[in-house]
Amino acid sequence: MTQAWTVVGQGAIGLLAASRLHLAGYQVQLFRRTAGPFRYQFEQADALHSIQLNAAQAPISLLLVPVKAYAVLSALQQLLPLLSPDAQIALCHNGMGSIEQVLPLLQPQQGLWFVSTSQATFKPTAQQIRHSGQGPSYLACIKATAPHYADLVRSAMAVAFEPLTPVDDIQPLLWRKLAVNSVINPLTALHQVPNGELAKPEFQPQISALLQEFIEVATACGQKFEFDEISTQVQSVIHNTAANYSSMQQDKAHGRPLELDAITGYLLKRAKAAGLTLPTHQALYQALHQQSL
Numbered sequence: 086m087t088q089a090w091t092v093v094g095q096g097a098i099g100l101l102a103a104s105r106l107h108l109a110g111y112q113v114q115l116f117r118r119t120a121g122p123f124r125y126q127f128e129q130a131d132a133l134h135s136i137q138l139n140a141a142q143a144p145i146s147l148l149l150v151p152v153k154a155y156a157v158l159s160a161l162q163q164l165l166p167l168l169s170p171d172a173q174i175a176l177c178h179n180g181m182g183s184i185e186q187v188l189p190l191l192q193p194q195q196g197l198w199f200v201s202t203s204q205a206t207f208k209p210t211a212q213q214i215r216h217s218g219q220g221p222s223y224l225a226c227i228k229a230t231a232p233h234y235a236d237l238v239r240s241a242m243a244v245a246f247e248p249l250t251p252v253d254d255i256q257p258l259l260w261r262k263l264a265v266n267s268v269i270n271p272l273t274a275l276h277q278v279p280n281g282e283l284a285k286p287e288f289q290p291q292i293s294a295l296l297q298e299f300i301e302v303a304t305a306c307g308q309k310f311e312f313d314e315i316s317t318q319v320q321s322v323i324h325n326t327a328a329n330y331s332s333m334q335q336d337k338a339h340g341r342p343l344e345l346d347a348i349t350g351y352l353l354k355r356a357k358a359a360g361l362t363l364p365t366h367q368a369l370y371q372a373l374h375q376q377s378l
């Protein structure tokens with residue numbers, strides 16, 4: 086445990102991971118937009134911890150990038166000159182498309198990993214982070230390098246995102262999460278409602294159409310889903326998170342950029358490449374774009 090983990094930003098998921106690593110004895114540093122150490126309170130399972138993490142110093146050999154999908158590429162471009170030639174980089178975000186953007190930027194000995202998480206975490210204030218709901222996380226190696234690094238990354242990510250399951254292929258899990266996010270996030274953002282509102286009868290035809298179109302494009306991309314099974318999963322997330330506001334609803338309410346291009350936009354892009362049209366996703370994408378003009 087001599088090498089430090091560098092975590093990008095001071096966001097909810099990044100500080101959850103950084104705090105858990107720090108409390109487990111790992112060296113952790115933050116790559117933030119502002120210089121100097123960062124002090125904050127971390128609340129988990131009714132325990133409150135005061136934590137201070139130092140600013141990142143190069144060379145960086147273990148990097149976690151838990152930023153919004155639209156911020157991954159620019160963060161990586163800033164960090165590339167600071168990375169060691171055999172650095173291990175773990176991406177963690179909702180939506181898809183970043184792996185294809187990042188892979189060509191890496192040196193031969195640099196490794197790439199992806200963490201898909203359903204942990205729920207939020208920041209009541211800028212200096213407070215609260216773990217608010219347990220959910221599964223999955224880790225996959227996208228570009229492998231030296232085996233000793235694989236052990237380092239797997240054991241650290243198991244601490245940071247516990248409970249975490251290592252998987253060989255992250256794609257089916259990312260597509261499955263995309264199905265959920267491409268229904269709940271844009272609809273709740275457009276209508277500015279909590280997730281549970283989508284259980285109302287008036288949303289059901291649109292949800293069914295979104296899922297049918299999702300299955301068409303997923304199938305064209307080699308990912309098989311049954312309508313009844315994926316529909317049951319989406320309805321159970323709506324039910325289980327009924328009182329929550331989705332991340333896209335909250336981003337819209339606060340005037341922040343949306344992860345729309347990595348969710349609905351990604352589906353539209355893959356559909357276009359496969360010669361398909363997705364009229365229901367397209368209409369939702371346009372409606373959200375128009376609202377933010």
Ligand SMILES: NC(=O)C1=CN([C@@H]2O[C@H](COP(=O)(O)OP(=O)(O)OC[C@H]3O[C@@H](n4cnc5c(N)ncnc54)[C@H](OP(=O)(O)O)[C@@H]3O)[C@@H](O)[C@H]2O)C=CC1
Nearest residue numbers: 094095096097098117118151152153156160178179205206
């Ligand atoms: N929060 C949650 O409970 C969950 C979130 N997710 C997903 O995880 C990802 C991260 O979410 P979350 O933690 O909520 O996001 P946040 O936006 O809260 O955190 C991202 C942080 O990274 C910072 N950042 C981005 N780019 C840079 C950069 N180039 N240099 C320095 N700092 C940078 C941001 O700073 P700034 O604000 O200044 O841009 C912000 O502090 C998203 O894809 C989200 O959908 C998944 C499951 C649950």
Ligand SMILES: CC(C)(CO)C(=O)C(=O)O
Nearest residue numbers: 269326329330331332333
């Ligand atoms: C599962 C869901 C929709 C929960 O709100 C989510 O992942 C999000 O808000 O981004």
